[in-house]
Amino acid sequence: MATLHKEYNTFYDKIKLTDNRKDDLLGSRKSLREKIEKWFKENKSDRLQPKFKGQGSFEMDTTVNPIVETKDGETFRKYDLDDGVYFYEKEGEDNRENIDTWHNWVYEAVKDHTGEDTIRKNTCVRVVFADGHHIDLPIYYKDGDTPELAHRSVLVGWKESDPVEFTTWFQKNSTKQKKRLVRYIKSWKDFRQDKNSNLKLPSGFALTILVINNYVKNDNDDVAFRETIRNIYNSLSAYNGFKCLRPTIPEDENVFDDYSDTRKNDFLTALNSLLTDCDRAKDESNFKKASEYLRDNQFGDRFPKGDDTDEERQKKAMSSTLAGTYIQPKPYGY
Ligand SMILES: [Mg+2]
Structure with missing residues (x-):
């Protein structure tokens, strides 16, 4: 044997994500966060400003290098990052908009960020980058102990979900x-x-x-x-x-x-x-x-x-x- x-x-x-590549991806996440913050500052009131919390394999240190794909002589590495966008309710203010409104706002904030597709998914807005990686932006609203995910499927709607706890x-x-x-x-x-x-x-x-x-x-x-x-x-x-x-x-x-x-x-x-x-x-x-x-x-x-x-x-x-x-x-x- x-x-x-x-x-x-x-x-x-x-297969393990190297530190260099990890830094690149974190840089990409940071600039996307800044873009979203700027859009909300310019377009929404003080009580509607986002916070961010990373989630998924990146936070757990279990990200794997994707299999490299080649198309027309270019190589693509389809890393998948998840970055939660959080809106917190302040005492005495109910700021909860309907689910599509939150999704539309985040979509508006990021749609021109990369020149690649921005995709509306049920559970997130997905921003695709030229080298193949993408960042998923699930949206949460929190007015109690547990955040609620804005899920666009009418069958689901607001859904209690706590990826940070996971x-x-x-x-x-x-x-x-x-x-x-x-x-x-x-x-x-x-x-x-x-x-x-x-x-x-x-x-x-x-x-x-x-x-x-x-x-x-x-x-x-x-x-x-x-x-x-x-x-x-x-x-x-x-x-x-x-x-x-x-x-x-x-x-x-x-x-x-x-x-x-x-x-x-x-x-x-x-x-x-x-x-x-x-x-x-x-x-x-x-x-x-x-x-x-x-x-x-x-x-x-x-x-x-x-x-x-x-x-x-x-x-x-x-x-x-x-x-x-x-x-x-x-x-x-x-
Ligand atoms: Mg993802």
């Missing part, structure tokens, strides 16, 4: 290894969807909850990832087990509630195929072959090829050079 901890670590370096929950429950597993599974999703445009796997948000709730700790990332995936698969495929409960407001809402049967089955099938290849890799003694199971069908070529050698042979070679000392691969740190 081949231990692929080292290969997973190399993969991690490829980030806090995640930080409390995560470790370095759990964050790495979240990045592995999100990169898996990106690769699978890139290969099959009909496939719609769960959001990064849902995958993050699943990893935290089904986590298996191990010194080696390949084992931790494989056994966590096994737990996720087993719990979702159990009778009445296909659910993913939101841990923060709206607490215990099932994130998978509106999934069609096709979408459920597609996810279970994809998970099963991932698990099968992880098990094949485990049973394979040659590093190169083991890595190819994961590279070809699950992670793509960002996952490195292992050496064309057997684990047993490598151990023997090492122990003879090191006069009998075989050094265990070091855990990456928790």
